[in-house]
Amino acid sequence: MTIKFGTDGWRAVIGEDFTFENVRKVAQAIAEKTLDDATLRQTNGRAAHPATMVVGYDTRFLSDRFAAAVAEVLAANGVQVWLAQGDAPTPIISYAVTDKGASGGVMITASHNPPRYNGLKLKAAYGGSASSADGKDVENRLRTHAEQGLAPKVMDLEEAKQKGLVQLFNPFTAYEDHLRTLVNFETIRAANLSVAVDAMYGAGRTHLARLLQDAGCRVMELRGEMNPGFNGCHPEPIARHLQPLLDEMATGQYQIGLATDGDADRIGAVDPGDHFADPTFVDPHCIMALLLEYLVHDRGLRGSVVKTVSTTQMLNRLAARYDLKIHETPVGFNYISDLMMQEQVLIGGEESGGISILGHIPEGDGLLMGLLLVEMVAARRKTLTQLLRELMDAPDVGPFCYARNDQPVRPFDKATLVASLMSAAPDTLAAQPVKRASDRDGVKFTLADESWLLIRPSGTEPVLRIYAESRSDAQVQQLLQEGAALAQAQIEQLQRVAA
Numbered sequence: 037m038t039i040k041f042g043t044d045g046w047r048a049v050i051g052e053d054f055t056f057e058n059v060r061k062v063a064q065a066i067a068e069k070t071l072d073d074a075t076l077r078q079t080n081g082r083a084a085h086p087a088t089m090v091v092g093y094d095t096r097f098l099s100d101r102f103a104a105a106v107a108e109v110l111a112a113n114g115v116q117v118w119l120a121q122g123d124a125p126t127p128i129i130s131y132a133v134t135d136k137g138a139s140g141g142v143m144i145t146a147s148h149n150p151p152r153y154n155g156l157k158l159k160a161a162y163g164g165s166a167s168s169a170d171g172k173d174v175e176n177r178l179r180t181h182a183e184q185g186l187a188p189k190v191m192d193l194e195e196a197k198q199k200g201l202v203q204l205f206n207p208f209t210a211y212e213d214h215l216r217t218l219v220n221f222e223t224i225r226a227a228n229l230s231v232a233v234d235a236m237y238g239a240g241r242t243h244l245a246r247l248l249q250d251a252g253c254r255v256m257e258l259r260g261e262m263n264p265g266f267n268g269c270h271p272e273p274i275a276r277h278l279q280p281l282l283d284e285m286a287t288g289q290y291q292i293g294l295a296t297d298g299d300a301d302r303i304g305a306v307d308p309g310d311h312f313a314d315p316t317f318v319d320p321h322c323i324m325a326l327l328l329e330y331l332v333h334d335r336g337l338r339g340s341v342v343k344t345v346s347t348t349q350m351l352n353r354l355a356a357r358y359d360l361k362i363h364e365t366p367v368g369f370n371y372i373s374d375l376m377m378q379e380q381v382l383i384g385g386e387e388s389g390g391i392s393i394l395g396h397i398p399e400g401d402g403l404l405m406g407l408l409l410v411e412m413v414a415a416r417r418k419t420l421t422q423l424l425r426e427l428m429d430a431p432d433v434g435p436f437c438y439a440r441n442d443q444p445v446r447p448f449d450k451a452t453l454v455a456s457l458m459s460a461a462p463d464t465l466a467a468q469p470v471k472r473a474s475d476r477d478g479v480k481f482t483l484a485d486e487s488w489l490l491i492r493p494s495g496t497e498p499v500l501r502i503y504a505e506s507r508s509d510a511q512v513q514q515l516l517q518e519g520a521a522l523a524q525a526q527i528e529q530l531q532r533v534a535a
Contacts (some may be wrong), residue, residue, distance in 0.1 A: 041171030043368030047155030054154045063109035064188035065177035075484040092120040093144040094239040094299045099266040102146045112189035112197035121204040125239045125300030127401035132207040134163040146297040147273035151265045163397035164373035205441035219407045228415030232293040236271040237263040240300030273304025275317035296402035302389030303402040320389040321348035328355040330412045339382030346387045353433045366477035373398035424522030438505040450493040456526040465516040488509035489515045
């Protein structure tokens with residue numbers, strides 16, 4: 037098989053392609069890259085930096101054993117390893133990379149993917165996702181090893197511990213200290229809030245609940261027990277997977293509900309609704325818009341705004357309101373990370389719920405975003421629904437409605453489909469003139485009223501994602517329908533040509 041790194045590492049089905057043999061092969065390539073990078077730094081006259089890696093893992097089936105396998109290979113190659121002593125969220129492991137001054141990190145997780153998947157995320161020394169070039173480097177080394185018939189080096193974990201090459205550690209303490217510099221725990225404490233937290237059986241279990249309790253909240257944690265198969269649920273914090281949280285919020289006991297995905301780098305929220313009787317899901321578009329407005333208006337912070345092509349136009353309008361620079365990137369937090377390393381970014385995120393802010397590592401962090409949402413609710417003494425209504429009613433921001441459909445498809449050449457869609461760009465969509473078309477990531481059609489339609493092949497699954505944002509739910513649905521028809525027509529045409 038060919039191991040390919042997507043926008044945030046490598047993912048595959050456990051027992052098919054994600055096997056101990058393949059994980060060790062990837063670890064060998066990472067070990068050699070880490071050692072070569074350390075040698076290059078010394079050759080260029082920079083301060084000596086020992087080859088050191090942080091290794092963590094989530095709650096998925098065999099994640100702890102896969103992490104041990106990675107550590108055994110890294111140690112056998114002479115790389116020093118800090119191995120997390122228990123399952124931990126990706127943002128905590130990513131922060132540990134910077135806290136330990138490590139060369140990088142490896143996180144065993146498939147994030148929000150279904151339970152049958154596992155994966156490996158490669159982290160850079162700055163704590164964010166490794167670059168596309170780093171992923172290609174690992175792929176090239178894997179190819180060379182296969183051609184030369186080279187097997188991974190392996191050292192038994194206990195031997196590696198005895199030799200001091202692998203050290204177990206608790207990554208939470210340093211992360212919590214850092215978080216207290218970004219979140220006002222006293223503001224939260226003064227509000228005496230009740231919060232429901234849905235860990236979705238993921239690595240955020242206990243961590244977010246504990247942080248909120250430390251801030252003086254009364255916390256009910258749902259789905260926080262260890263369940264490597266996620267009890268059959270899909271650990272993605274979107275409305276259709278959060279019925280237990282919605283049901284708990286319907287009891288009227290909580291001011292806010294929070295949910296994190298399988299490795300807690302994404303956030304979702306549930307508001308109790310009017311009179312605490314109609315709980316509603318608050319998507320990441322709204323979360324980002326609310327937090328941007330709060331950080332600027334209440335906190336007095338400034339910086340640029342970074343969003344992916346699939347993220348709300350409300351951010352553009354808020355950036356214009358506050359005279360902030362805005363960037364639009366392809367989907368994938370690594371693109372946001374790149375900009376966070378280059379300039380002062382106030383907030384950066386994507387529609388999937390991966391968000392980070394100024395002062396934090398360039399990594400999506402569901403724990404931090406959950407705490408900031410609670411701080412905002414505490415500071416303003418209003419629910420998310422009330423705050424969002426105020427934002428949507430502002431003529432320079434809203435209203436905007438959003439939806440996404442995922443359409444399973446047979447494998448096809450993505451570049452060819454994108455080119456075909458660009459050449460077939462319609463003059464109008466949903467009765468609105470098409471102002472421009474962009475192929476930055478998939479094909480995005482922006483309309484005259486600032487509505488948009490995005491048709492984008494997934495980078496990790498055999499799925500065509502169709503996104504739309506517009507001024508009404510009816511117009512969103514019309515855009516989705518027209519987008520699906522446009523994509524299907526182009527796919528059928530490509531299939532006819534191929535035949």
